[in-house]
Amino acid sequence: MSDVFKALADPTRRAILVLLRERAMTAGEIAEHFNLTRSTLSGHFSTLHAAGLVERDREGTTITYRLRLSVLEEAWLGLASALHLGEETTRWKKNDV
Template structure:
């Protein structure tokens, strides 16, 4: 859990996670979104991979990163529960809008 909090402590890494919510992205495209050097972004990616928040898939010279949402959700749920909050993952039955009852 410590590695997850270390990863989430940095605003650049949080922004990378947010960008990956829309789907997998290449390392170059992610790095281009920030005003830092590519080696600095590589270090950020390494921290996120070590925390198991993202996974990397290499194809030739391209590295694609993918968000591991279940790991992030588990960590956040564990953190909330440590403070006595009882959260449950959203399910279609809890998030669906209820239909008004018809009057007879």
């Protein structure tokens, strides 16, 4: 789960995920939206792929990326569970610490 949150920490990677939410895109199509070098974008793609947030398909020299929402959902549910979100909590009192 920490790989997912590390990947999400970067605004460029979050912007890539927003683009992929609409449809699968080639690396070149994604690159058109950013003023970054191909190697910098490649690093972002690698981080997203390593975290399981995107799938990539290679056809010849073209790589197409697709968003994997299930991984994002699992990370969110894991965080919500770890923080006990949605559960009733009691307030800490000064003497409880």
